[in-house]
Amino acid sequence: NAGVTQTPKFRILKIGQSMTLQCTQDMNHNYMYWYRQDPGMGLKLIYYSVGAGITDKGEVPNGYNVSRSTTEDFPLRLELAAPSQTSVYFCASSSPERERETQYFGPGTRLLVL
Amino acid sequence: GESVGLHLPTLSVQEGDNSIINCAYSNSASDYFIWYKQESGKGPQFIIDIRSNMDKRQGQRVTVLLNKTVKHLSLQIAATQPGDSAVYFCAENPYNFNKFYFGSGTKLNVKP
Numbered sequence: 001n002a003g004v005t006q007t008p009k010f011r012i013l014k015i016g017q018s019m020t021l022q023c024t025q026d027m028n029h030n031y032m033y034w035y036r037q038d039p040g041m042g043l044k045l046i047y048y049s050v051g052a053g054i055t056d057k058g059e060v061p062n063g064y065n066v067s068r069s070t071t072e073d074f075p076l077r078l079e080l081a082a083p084s085q086t087s088v089y090f091c092a093s094s095s096p097e098r099e100r101e102t103q104y105f106g107p108g109t110r111l112l113v114l
Numbered sequence: 115g116e117s118v119g120l121h122l123p124t125l126s127v128q129e130g131d132n133s134i135i136n137c138a139y140s141n142s143a144s145d146y147f148i149w150y151k152q153e154s155g156k157g158p159q160f161i162i163d164i165r166s167n168m169d170k171r172q173g174q175r176v177t178v179l180l181n182k183t184v185k186h187l188s189l190q191i192a193a194t195q196p197g198d199s200a201v202y203f204c205a206e207n208p209y210n211f212n213k214f215y216f217g218s219g220t221k222l223n224v225k226p
Binding site for chain 2: 004035040041042043044045048058059090092102103104105106107108
């Protein structure tokens with residue numbers, strides 16, 4: 001299994017541009033998450049999904065959109081990029097097993113908005 | 115949001131010594147906690163978890179202690195190795211099965 005994969009690894013955007021961060025998992029996990037991590041800080045939850053067709057907001061959803069058309073994919077959309085969205089973005093997935101509610105993280109996408 | 119914080123932003127230890135990383139949480143209703151390790155340029159990696167009905171849980175070279183009275187969590191790493199150098203995060207799952215709240219992290223430096 002590849003686990004959780006994210007593309008691209010790094011991207012530079014101009015203010016006002018849009019882009020989609022891709023996330024795919026091959027573990028058949030129902031739950032998927034998007035986090036952002038600012039320098040020297042912990043992770044903040046942007047959006048999450050408990051299954052295909054279901055998404056919900058996290059702590060910091062403003063400026064982002066998500067969709068979940070399949071179990072495997074959970075793309076994150078930035079419509080009008082702003083410098084405040086410069087961050088590292090992590091996608092994660094988990095299976096809601098009672099004994100092991102851990103999240104598996106992808107390698108991250110580093111985004112710079114200039 | 116929930117408050118999950120760490121007492122020490124940076125911890126330096128000698129190789130072979132034991133390391134203790136601390137974490138405070140604010141929500142007494144939290145019933146599940148995870149410690150993650152994040153190496154430079156990588157995503158967080160699960161280390162160990164503990165539920166609120168336990169005070170202690172041991173893994174391979176790692177032990178997590180939970181003190182619910184003072185809402186404090188610690189991660190102990192035995193015989194710290196250079197490969198343990200990373201940022202360590204605690205994460206709290208208060209009452210929503212789907213959401214975790216992360217602390218800001220502690221950077222562990224292991225000196226040879």
